Amino acid sequence: MADQRVEVGNVRLAVRESGRGQARVFLHYGGGNLAMWEAVMPAFERDARCIRLDLRGHGRSDAPASGYRLEDMAGDVVGLLDRLDVGAAHLVGSSLGAEVALAMASRHPDRVLSLVLDGAFASEYGPYGLHAAADLAQDPETQRELDEQQARPDATYPSAEAYLAKKREVLEQAGLWNDAVEAVARYGIAQLPDGTFANAWRKWARDEYMRHYYAARFETYYAAVRCPVLLLPGSREMEDALVAKAVSAFRELVEHCEVVQVPGVEHPFGWLMNPAAMADAVLAFYARIRDG
Numbered sequence: 001m002a003d004q005r006v007e008v009g010n011v012r013l014a015v016r017e018s019g020r021g022q023a024r025v026f027l028h029y030g031g032g033n034l035a036m037w038e039a040v041m042p043a044f045e046r047d048a049r050c051i052r053l054d055l056r057g058h059g060r061s062d063a064p065a066s067g068y069r070l071e072d073m074a075g076d077v078v079g080l081l082d083r084l085d086v087g088a089a090h091l092v093g094s095s096l097g098a099e100v101a102l103a104m105a106s107r108h109p110d111r112v113l114s115l116v117l118d119g120a121f122a123s124e125y126g127p128y129g130l131h132a133a134a135d136l137a138q139d140p141e142t143q144r145e146l147d148e149q150q151a152r153p154d155a156t157y158p159s160a161e162a163y164l165a166k167k168r169e170v171l172e173q174a175g176l177w178n179d180a181v182e183a184v185a186r187y188g189i190a191q192l193p194d195g196t197f198a199n200a201w202r203k204w205a206r207d208e209y210m211r212h213y214y215a216a217r218f219e220t221y222y223a224a225v226r227c228p229v230l231l232l233p234g235s236r237e238m239e240d241a242l243v244a245k246a247v248s249a250f251r252e253l254v255e256h257c258e259v260v261q262v263p264g265v266e267h268p269f270g271w272l273m274n275p276a277a278m279a280d281a282v283l284a285f286y287a288r289i290r291d292g
Helices: 070-083 096-107 140-151 160-173 179-187 203-213 218-224 235-239 241-253 275-291
Strands: 002-008 011-018 022-027 048-053 089-094 112-118 189-191 197-199 229-231 257-259
Touching: 002 070, 011 070, 022 070, 022 096, 048 070, 070 096, 089 096, 096 112, 096 218, 112 275, 140 203, 160 179, 160 189, 160 197, 179 189, 218 241, 229 241, 229 275, 235 241, 241 257
Parallel strands: 022 048, 022 089, 089 112, 112 229, 229 257
Antiparallel strands: 002 011, 011 048, 189 197
């Protein structure tokens, strides 16, 4: 297993590689980092070159002042493939990582062999949106919530252990804590200039991403995808009628798109809490597209 920092455009990205063979790139959820994939790596690295990275603004990658649109982060991944001499790769994305992977497949179809998406299941607005309003500007309640969130300062802690203790308290209450989750939390701690500690997903990165996220229409991305796609919604997502409607519509926009629900999975923690089941679902998909 090799860790390095690779310069791509104006950012240095933290990258971890293992295995040999056809490239598979793993993109983490918002607030996560490359450590989230370690629980499933034994299943994937036996016959593939597995590339994990911290997206810009996360983990141990640089956090520039701007550049947090999905297209910006997708461009980082394309640039990384160039630097690693990878022509095309299979992409696996969770939540934010799924959105980035989808954006990359829509804009750079020649660089993506397949998509596995644990996320990008519905847009916020539009015909497959979760809100009745036409867009964020016409949705004052959601706009107010977003404004309040962005006005709220970062939660900081006097020590790394205090940060971890709070993280554990919150996630244990939801039944979402184990050694893999702790490893992600520990890897993702940043020490700030004043000596306090916080999540490495810096506030300016989160705020800019969220401003662009509400304008995303994932149906336009799906319509441009040319590779096979596997959607992995959790049971809670599919219990929402609006999400189920969007997933069904998105499936029809892609020539080869499968939807598989892994029992007992809580988005986006399936890779950490149910790694064997998630890996089995993905490997079965790879086998189908290889043999089909």
